[in-house]
Amino acid sequence: MPKYWGGHMSGVESLPKLNLMGPTAAVYPVKTSNIIEEAKFSPCLLKRTSIDDQPQNQLETPHWDYFEQETESTFEDNKTQVICDICSKIAAVKTCLTCNVSFCEKDGRQHYKVDALNRHKLIDVCSEVERKRCLHYEKSLDFFCRTDQMSICSICAEGKHRGHDITEHRAWRTQQALSDDEEPEDYEMPHKVVPPPGRIQFPSVKPNSVVLSWGNPKGLEGPKSFRIMWSSLQKVEGRLVIKNFHKIEISNLELGQQYFFSVATEDEDGNLSEWVTATVFTVVSPPRHLTKEHSDATSLTLKWMDGEKMEGIPQQFLIAVESPGKEPLVIHTHDYCKKVSDLEPDTKYTISVSTVVNDRCSEPISICTRTEPSLRQVLSKIGLEDQYDTKLTLSTVLEINQYDRSQRKPKSARAVPEAFLKQLMLLNTNARSATCVSQDGDKCNAINLLDLVTALFLCSDSALQQDLVLKMSLCQFAVPLLLPNSETREITMMLWSMRDIVRTFRPSQQAFLKSYFDERLVLSDIPLVSFVRLGKTSLSKSQMLNKLLCNNQQIHHTFCHRIMACCDVPRRISDGLVEISWYLPCGNRKIDKFTEPLAFTNMRGDIKTSERQFAFLCQASAAVYIYCDESETNYFKHLEGKHVEANIFLISSTQGKSYRLKQLTVNPRLKMTDISQIKKTDTELLKALQESVSKMLVSPQTKKVSLADLAYTAHCCQILVDEDRDECQTAWENASKITAKVTNISEFKDKQLPYQGNIWKAISWVETECWRLRKVGNNNPGNYCESIKEKEKELRNKQQSFEMTTAVECFHHGMTTSEVQRYHFLKWLEMELDNLSRHQLSALQDRYKELRQKSLEETKEIVETDNQISACSLRVVHFVRECGQLYNNVSCLPEYSRQRKNIEQLPGQCAQMMLDGFPLELVDGDAANIPIKWISQVLTELHNIMNSSSKLKVITVIGAENSGKSTLLNTMFGVRFAVNVGTCTRGAFIQLISVSKDIRKELGCDCIMLIDTEGLKPHRMVRDDHSHERDKEVASLAVALSDVVVVSISNDSSREKDLWEMVCHAFARLKGVSKKKPVCHFVHTNMYDMPALEQLKRSKELMEQLNEMFGKDVKMKKANINKLSDVIKFDLNNWSWYIPPVWDGTPPMAPVNVGFSATVYTLKKVLINDLQKCPERGDLIQFIGKVEQFWKTV
Structure with missing residues (x-):
């Protein structure tokens, strides 16, 4: 009022x-002042309708009663001065208040005859001054509208009568009078x-x-x-x-x-x-609380609230998008949230939102924001712009460069990917700290870790993606499940990348059986529990997930969260990323938080902007926990009635101060049910979450699904699957043709891989007997050797009677495809063969370890178990071994036959296999022999592929069984020597690592060859197949071929003496084989924290012990070997290493020990520096000659 x-x-x-009244149709009004005009004549924007069109109830209002009374009491009646408005000739007798017209008796008759006019209100003619007032505006009727034939005021003239034929009232009267030959009437002026x-x-x-x-x-x-x-x-x-x-x-x-x-x-x-x-x-209230909910390179999502006192009023909104030098964009909407698309990447925009009510626009409320850089811009910032199309490869990442010689903290964003990858390959759980490089505190050079991970996976080929996932899982990092591409808007399920993860765990109900499950995780049917976010919340779901995943004895940052270094840097390309990690029990109820295995996923960003990912999780999960504020719950209305398989739980907060767990039901109607009391602390909420998940696990209705089976769900949600690529599918079909034939492994090897059977073992024994002369007895050595060669010839003839089997033909076909398809074929075959034999081998391996730990005297049972393991083992190496034997016998085939031509391609294919990162068997561990012809041709082909740039230096690891030799090499160089397959490594395997061109001259080589050898066995485990001689011979060969030797020693003191004797003999054989002394390092594995003084003391004792062994041995004295330094070179300051255990805690939830990876990296730098000091030894061709020479000598 x-x-x-x-x-x-x-x-x-x-x-x-x-x-x-409701809002009018959408318009785009021009911004104007609230005050339209401050003049005597103001424009009227009313719709042009005559007074007669107005509703009756608006015309007969109480205002006019007052107007009538006021007129009668104030002015004198003066009818003689009022002329009829119709004819303008005769005095008026009545005035119609509805029409606002005075008329004479004749012209007023219609108001008594016509029903519609009969309802008008008539009065006697009053003073002209008073009656000439506008019905609407109380304004003098100074004008006459000829179009509508009525008197109007100045406001109506500029309003609904605008454009009509209008004249001043007095002029019109004069014109009317003159047309009738009458003089114009003089009007009396006010006194x-x-x-x-x-x-x-x-x-x-x-x-x-x-x-x-x-x-x-x-x-x-x-x-x-x-x-x-x-x-x-x-x-x-x-x-x-x-x-x-x-x-x-x-x-x-x-x-x-x-x-x-x-x-x-x-x-x-x-x-x-x-x-x-x-x-x-009147003013239209502008919107309030305009915020940017989400932003990427080409779009952003805005959200706002009603203006002040606008609640319940129908309204519309205008969004103005402006940027310097660009055409403004205006968008009309009825919603309170709008996604603005088709924007320029990395561009500053001013976004204004105005409320529109009754065609009026409020003052705008504005924010300034910048779109995210495009994917290409982010990749360019971190130096990966070229790799988006060409892709990073595993061999590129493993290449030895300056970083491997001296670790440097990255000084620019472009150095971050390399630093992260190098540390990840070393299984360093601190690798993620490499993402933060800013020194000035503004994080201008920093990149969010999730952006880095997203960028690396987008820029890596499938082989590197798989290796990254494997390494990340070993570090207990969450790995990508759904990978977004902000450029193409595609989402990819990373199923292939996760295929290689195999973990060992023990559910609580199996603890009393003391049996473990060895599972490939993508094939395991386990519940999937997902955590997502709606809107913005103060509570970090990633931190809560980390606490939920960690056992009581350890806390690890599985999922990155805002408190971690550089994780508070704004995300650019990783919104929509869904990560996954697993909880795997160890069987100890004092440690385990959950009794069954679980998979946990964490979606980054808001579910409103990642609808496909959210839909996938709702279909795939057993439970979905949604973090949201109470004000956001209206969003769930669109889920009502939809098919959602997961149990939906809300972790709702009230202004971030208290939390409540609610269950959301969407079928048949939306319903929310409180399932917990209000929780005021994170600890209380964590306990409620753990109880909720545990309760779900014991329910028989809990959904369990394997990740492999979720590929169909991904397709239904318009999500790509990385395994759908043609090269991957074709490779799987080729591998399946082989594995489909395997029902019994032992029988399969006898029938499909006959070349490497008993005949090859007999040939190997005879072949090596020529220079070993183990059974020459009193016979003449020359005659004995002749008889041996005759026997070898007979065996060769028998072997040549075999034909190439179907399985080997399929293997050959899989190897003759493209480089990408060949890699996928070998990985599919490796994984499928592992799936066939893993469970049986795991049980046998446990039995083997148990027997060895119990008593080494039970050699018979140990040997039987070892033979069973060998018979049940089927790996890619067996097919490569078969190819080697086929090639050795290719000369028996017709020169131009198709089969011979195919076999002659095998060495080149295996050389390519080595470049793909697969090891090559140098010494056949089952036959204790080297197929020289085969190895020579493979390495020759490799030399040719490398364009003759194959100058190499060699690092070898020898040591006791199960002392971590393969693990040490894999961690140090990122390679993939087999671990946990069978008992231990049998024979010897080689793998090649390229050296960067920048340091080739300094190191004196183009590549480094790594040799992983069979473990040395104690004498008490000697078998009648001369395996004790084989392991020593293999160790001696590897040492002779090497520039640097690492001796791996476990902390089992009961076997230490036997081991040192074998090591000494391996080194002693060098005296007659090679004049060059290798650099040697002794590595003690699984050593817990040991003071430096204690380490120094133990190293001194070891030196004395070894020198004493050399001094007592008669053979060594004859060879003029009196001390360790006579056969090897070593640095007294760093020749003995004490490496911590691999795991930091109790597996399977324990991450890799930071001390382990740090010590291994330090050792790696020392080994590379040692190689630099070693003289050049030649290329692969020369290496082949030394292999043949040394093998016969040792």
């Missing part, structure tokens, strides 16, 4: 009412002129009120009264009279409406001045 400053007011006729008030101003305009003021009337002294009237386009709103004040607030107005205000001065006699008029629009 009106407010006034002092004085009093009178004559309040009516109060404005709330306009409940007294009242000065009008000054110009109307609007000091304040609000959504529901207006403050108007006006100037003092000129020349009028003493008390003053002012008559005020206001109206909207729909109706007259009110009128009042105030005295002695010229400022008033009119309230209870409708927002976004045009109002007309008129003020006139009224003297003591009731005479009115000319009306002063101004028009204004």
Whole structure:
């Protein structure tokens, strides 16, 4: 209602009412001032309809009763001066208040005859001055509309009558009179002129009120009264009279409406001045709390709330998107959230949102924001722009470069990927700290870790992706499940990348059986529990997940969270990334949080902007936990009635101060049920979550699914699967043709791999007997050798009678494909063969370890178990071994036969296999022999592929069984020597690591060859197949071929003496084989924290022990070997190493020990520096000659 400053007011006729009309059609109004015009004649924007079209209830209002009474009491009746408005000739007798027309008796007859006009209100003719007032605006009827044939005021002339034929009323009268040959009538002027008030101003305009003021009337002294009237386009709103004040607030107005205000001065006699008029629009409240919910390179999502006092009012919004130098974009919407698309990457935008009500636009509320850099821009920042198309490869990452010689903290963002990858290959759980490189505190050079992981997976080939996932899982890092591509908008399920993860665990119910499960995780049917976020929450779901995953004895950051270094850097390309990690029990109830294995996923970003990922998780998961604020729960209405297989739980918070766990039901209707009391601390919430997940595990209805089976669900959600690529599918089909034939491994090897059977073992024994002469006895050595060669020839003839089997043909076919398809074929074959034999081998291996630990005297049972392991083992190496034997016998085939041609391609294919990262068997561990012809041709082909740039240096690891030799090499160089397959490594395997061109000259080689050897066995485990001789011979060969030798020693003191004797003999054989002494390092594995003084003491004792062994041995004395330094070179300061255990805690939830990877990296740097000091030894061709020479000598 009106407010006034002092004085009093009178004559309040009516109060404005709330306009409940709905919004008009969408428009795009031009921003204008609230005050449209402050002049005597103001424009009227009302729809052009005549008064007769107005509803009756708006025309016959109580205002006119007041108007009639006021007229009768104030003015003198003067009918003789009123002329009929119709004919303009005869005096009028009646005035129609509805039509606002005066007419004579003749022209007024229609108002009595026509029913519609009969309802109009007629009065006797009154004074012309008073009757000439506009029905709507109380304005003098100074104009006549010839088009509508009616008198109008100045406001109507500029409003609904605009464009009509309009003339001044007096001129029209004159024209009418002259047309009838009559003189124009002189009108009597008023006796007294009242000065009008000054110009109307609007000091304040609000959504529901207006403050108007006006100037003092000129020349009028003493008390003053002012008559005020206001109206909207729909109706007259009110009128009042105030005295002695010229400022008033009119309230209870409708927002976004045009109002007309008129003020006139009224003297003591009731005479009115000319009306002063101004028009204004009430303000439309702008939206509030405009925020950017999500942003990427080409789009951003905005969210806002109703303006002040706008709740419940129908409204629309205009979004203006502006950027310097670009065409503005205007978007109309009815929603409170809008995604703006087709923007430029890494560009600053000003986003303004205005409310539109009744075609009026509010003042805008604005934010300035910048779109994220495009994927290419992010990749360019970290130096991966070229790798998006060409892809990083595993061999590139493993290449020895300057970083491997001296670890440097990255100084720029472009150095971050290499630093992260190098540390990850070393299984360093601190690798993620390499992402933060800023030195000035503004993080300008930093990249969010999740962006780095996303970028690396997008820029890596499938082989590197698989290796990254394997290494990340060993470090207990979460790995990508759904990988977003912000450029193509594609989402890929990384099923192939996770195929290689095999973990060992023990459910609680199996603990009493002391049996473990060895499972390939993508094939395991286990519950999937997902955590997602709706809107913004103060609680970190990643931190809560880490606490949920960690056992009581250790805490590890499986999922990155905002408190970690550089994880508070804004994400650019990783929103929509879904990570996965597993909880695997160890069988100890004091340690395990959950009794069964579980998979946990964590989606990055808001589910509103990642709908496909959220839909996938709702279909795939047993339970989905949604972090959200209470204000966001309306979002779930769109889930009502939809098919959602997961149990949905809300972790709802109230302003981030308290939390409640609720269960959400979407079928048949949306329903939320509290399932926990209010939790005020993270600890309380964690306990509630653990109870909820544990309860789900014991339910028989809990959904269990393997990741492999979720590929169909991914397709249904329009998500790609990495295994769907043609090269992967074709490779799987080729591998399946082989594995489908395997029902019994031992029988399969006898029938499908006959070349490497008993005949090859017999040939190997005979072949090596020629220079070993183990059974020469009293026979003449020459004659004995001749007989041996005759026997070898007979055996060769028998072997050549075999033909290439179907399985070997399939293997050959799989190897003759493209490079990418060949890699996939070998990996599929490796994994499928492992799946066939892993469970049986695992049980046998446990038995073997148990027997060895119990008593080494039970050699018979140990040997039987070892033979069973050998018979049940089927790996890729067996097929490569078969290829080697086929090639050795290729000469027996016709020269131009198709089969011979195919076999002659095998060495080149295996050379390519080595470049793909697969080891090559140098010494056949089952036959204790080297197929020289085969090895020579493979390495020759490798030399040719490398364009003769194959100068190499060699690092070898020897040591006891199960002392971690393969693990040490794999960790140090990122390679893939077999571990946990069978008992231990049999024979010897080689793998090649390239050296960067930048340091080749310094190191003196193009590549480094790694040799992984069979473990040395104690004498008490000697078998009748001379295996004790084989392991020593293999160790001696490897040492002779090497520049640097690492001796791996476990902390089992009961076997230490036997081991040292064998090591000494292996070194002693060098005296007669090679004049060059290798550099040697002794590595003690699984050593817990040991003080430096203790390490020094033990190293000194070891040196004395070895020297004593050399001094006592008669054979060594004859060879002039008296101490260790006579056969090897070593640095007294760093020749003995004590490496911590691999795992930091109890597997399978334990990550790799940081101390282990750090010590291994330090050792790696020392080994590379040692290689630099070693003289050059030649290329692969020369290496082949030394292999043949040394093998016969040792």
